[in-house]
Amino acid sequence: DGGITQSPKYLFRKEGQNVTLSCEQNLNHDAMYWYRQDPGQGLRLIYYSQIVNDFQKGDIAEGYSVSREKKESFPLTVTSAQKNPTAFYLCASSMWKSADTQYFGPGTRLTVL
Amino acid sequence: GESVGLHLPTLSVQEGDNSIINCAYSNSASDYFIWYKQESGKGPQFIIDIRSNMDKRQGQRVTVLLNKTVKHLSLQIAATQPGDSAVYFCAEVVSGGYQKVTFGTGTKLQVIP
Numbered sequence: 664d665g666g667i668t669q670s671p672k673y674l675f676r677k678e679g680q681n682v683t684l685s686c687e688q689n690l691n692h693d694a695m696y697w698y699r700q701d702p703g704q705g706l707r708l709i710y711y712s713q714i715v716n717d718f719q720k721g722d723i724a725e726g727y728s729v730s731r732e733k734k735e736s737f738p739l740t741v742t743s744a745q746k747n748p749t750a751f752y753l754c755a756s757s758m759w760k761s762a763d764t765q766y767f768g769p770g771t772r773l774t775v776l
Numbered sequence: 777g778e779s780v781g782l783h784l785p786t787l788s789v790q791e792g793d794n795s796i797i798n799c800a801y802s803n804s805a806s807d808y809f810i811w812y813k814q815e816s817g818k819g820p821q822f823i824i825d826i827r828s829n830m831d832k833r834q835g836q837r838v839t840v841l842l843n844k845t846v847k848h849l850s851l852q853i854a855a856t857q858p859g860d861s862a863v864y865f866c867a868e869v870v871s872g873g874y875q876k877v878t879f880g881t882g883t884k885l886q887v888i889p
Contacts, residue, residue, distance in 0.1 A: 667819075698879075703785075705865065705879035706820075713874070753819055762875035763810065767819030 666690065667768035669754050674773045676741070676748070684739045684771045686754035692766070693759035695737035699723060700751040700770075709752075712737055713759060741773060749775045788886045795853040797883045799866035802847060806868040811840060811851045814863045814882070823851070823864075853885075861887045 667688040676682045686695065694713045698706040708721030712731040726745025731737055737756075741748045751772050755765040789795045801809070808827040812820035826833045826840045826849070833840050839852040853860055865882035869875055 672817075703881060705867075705881050707879075708877075719874075755819075760875065762877050763808065763825070763869045764822075765877070767821070769819050770817070772817075 667754060667756055667766055669752075669768040669771050672769065672771060674771055676773065676775050678775055679743045681740055681742050682773065684741065684752055684754075684773070686737045686739065686768060687735055688737075688754075688756040688766075688768075689735060690756055690766060691734075692756035693734070694757045694762065695731070696755040696757075696762070696765065697721075697727070697729065697737070697739045698753040698755065700753055706753065709739065711762075748773055785881075786884045786886065788888060789856050790888050791856060791858060793856055795851075795856045795860070795885055797851045797853075797864050797885065799849050799851075799880055800847060801849070801866075801868050803868060803870060803878070804844075804847070805870050807871045808869050809840070809842065809849050810867045810869065810877075811838075812865055812867065812879075813860075814865070816862070820865070856885075856887050858887045858889055861885055 670685045696711040697709040700706050707723050709727050710729040712718035715734050718729050718731050728740045751770050753770045754768040757765045810825040811823040813823050814820040824835045824838050824840050826842050837854045842849045863882040863884050865880045867877050867879045869877050
């Protein structure tokens with residue numbers, strides 16, 4: 664059963680705390696992406712990684728950090744520096760240099776209390 | 777600057793009728809366009825795409841039309857079913873060293889039984 668998994672589905676965090684969102688794929692994709700989705704707005708790219716041990720900032724990277732130690736995994740940490748972290752976070756993956764063909768995970772809804 | 781937007785935030789259609797969802801774009805350099813379907817609380821799913829050198833592409837019950845003159849594309853769903861209820865959004869892709877994907881804000885399609 665191939666695909667992308669994100670966990671947890673719902674996450675609650677107190678202000679001032681860092682939290683890490685998990686994203687795993689078994690599609691053997693080289694590239695992985697993190698997006699943020701807010702009501703009334705299109706998906707906004709946070710970070711992306713085209714190969715292991717390399718990643719690039721997207722359009723809204725401030726307050727977030729990522730790592731890419733394994734091809735299958737691309738965790739996203741929402742730090743306390745992110746001023747408005749409550750959102751729906753989507754992870755995606757694709758073959759190398761094929762951002763047009765992204766497969767999305769089910770998403771994680773983060774709520775800051 | 778580039779932008780991808782949708783004309784209508786919500787569209788209600790009777791079951792069995794045809795649905796038309798519109799999208800405007802402003803980047804003439806876009807290579808092609810993608811339509812996604814996103815059900816509540818889930819990640820987006822690819823529906824259909826169209827290259828910039830095409831005017832029309834058909835899939836199963838869906839047709840995408842591209843009008844480059846007015847920078848407009850539309851998604852037509854034939855014989856709309858309750859399972860089609862979701863948010864639909866378009867995305868434009870600009871190829872380069874890294875494919876830049878810009879997502880639209882989305883239109884919510886409500887199918888009335």
